[in-house]
Amino acid sequence: MxxxxxxxxxxxxxxxxxxxxxxxxxxxxxxxxxxxxxxxxxxxxxxxxxxxxxxxxxxxxxxxxxxxxxxxxxxxxxHTLAVQKGLNLGIILFIVSEALFFLAIFWAFFHSALTPAVEIGAQWPPMGIEPVNPFELPLLNTVILLSSGATITYAHHALIKGDRAGALYGTVFTVLLALVFTLFQGIEYNVSSFTISDGVFGTCFFFGTGFHGLHVIIGTIFLAVALWRIGSYHLTDHHHLGYEGGILYWHFVDVVWLFLYVAMYYWGS
CATH class of the missing domain: 1.10.287.70 (Helix Hairpins)
Structure with missing residues (x-):
């Protein structure tokens, strides 16, 4: 027995x-x-x-x-403590792999921007390309994305303190800001004077910002699922591994956008 x-x-x-x-x-x-x-x-x-x-x-x-x-x-x-530790390590390694992918994108961008080839007129941006003004919609999008990082941090701390309402409101505002960011990014693409096929500048710009936009969409889904789980009483103040993974991913998206804004929108233009 x-x-x-x-x-x-x-x-x-x-x-x-x-x-x-x-x-x-x-x-x-x-x-x-x-x-x-x-x-x-x-x-x-x-x-x-x-x-x-x-x-x-x-x-x-x-x-x-x-x-x-x-x-x-x-x-x-x-999901015991040992399992949670392994899952956390998996999330961190995944984000590191994504960071290396963006490193390759920045490498391609600076390779062409720092030493422009004679085929594109030996200048950057290439002749005929009118870059996006960094102080218009891109600056607004930067403020929106950084604000979403602040609201999700507030929501995380609220959940840890047992403030379920604060966690719900903070996550709702984050998801809404993410949707607005994606909408404005689409508007920026529609009004842009160049496309992804316009040489190396267009390729690097749209691939870098577009891949980041894909990460924003994935992160929005991640946080939307976490929002549903908070509303369904799945997450507690001491066990919310998926939520923490989504928050870590979202902060990664914020940091990458700052590099994109400074490099491709401000310096690159």
Whole structure:
């Protein structure tokens, strides 16, 4: 009887994940998305239809996989202190990898900006390019994004102190500011006098700011899910690992935008 009782408990604090279909489902979805995305760029017939289908399957697999992770951490109690430590390390390593990706983008930008090739007139910005005025919409977007960093920090401290209302309001304001930032970024792209195909300047500018915009959208979803979890009483003052991961990711987005603003909008123009 004693052996039977002991067999129901683990001798270690780690979470052994149960068999799940979502890794395989996600892999197939991402492969299909990549292939059909490339085919769409080469104008293969109807490939864009499969691209959108694959996008839907990727989003569904993400939602279902994260649903299981939320259940494991909230209802099943599988996220012990050892598991939380590992998840925190995973988030930090992921952000470091993203920082290195942006480093490559800045490297490409400064490689062309500091020593402009003769093919682009040996000047930066290249002749014929009218850069975006850094003191108009980009400056407003900078204020908005930095304000969102302040509101999410307020929400985090409110949750730690047990102020659930403060955490809700702070996160709501952060999500709203993020949506406004994304809207203004879209407006800036629409009124810009150059495109991503206008030489190395357009490529570096739109790839850098566009990739950052993608991170803003991902971070907004991250924080929106955390907002729903706060409203559903999933998060407590001592156990809110997903929320902290979203906040850390959002601060990373803030810091990257500051470098983008100074380098590509102000100095680069």
């Amino acid at each position: 004693t052996n039977l009782i002991r067999s129901n408990f683990q001798d270690h604090p780690f979470h052994l994940v149960s068999p799940s279909p979502w890794p395989f489902y996600t892999s197939i979805s991402l492969f299909t998305l990549t292939v059909n995305g490339a085919l769409s760029m080469h104008l293969f017939n109807n490939s864009y239809i499969f691209f959108y289908i694959a996008m839907a399957t990727v989003l569904s697999s993400m939602a279902l996989w994260w649903r299981d992770v939320i259940s494991e951490g909230t209802y099943l109690g599988n």
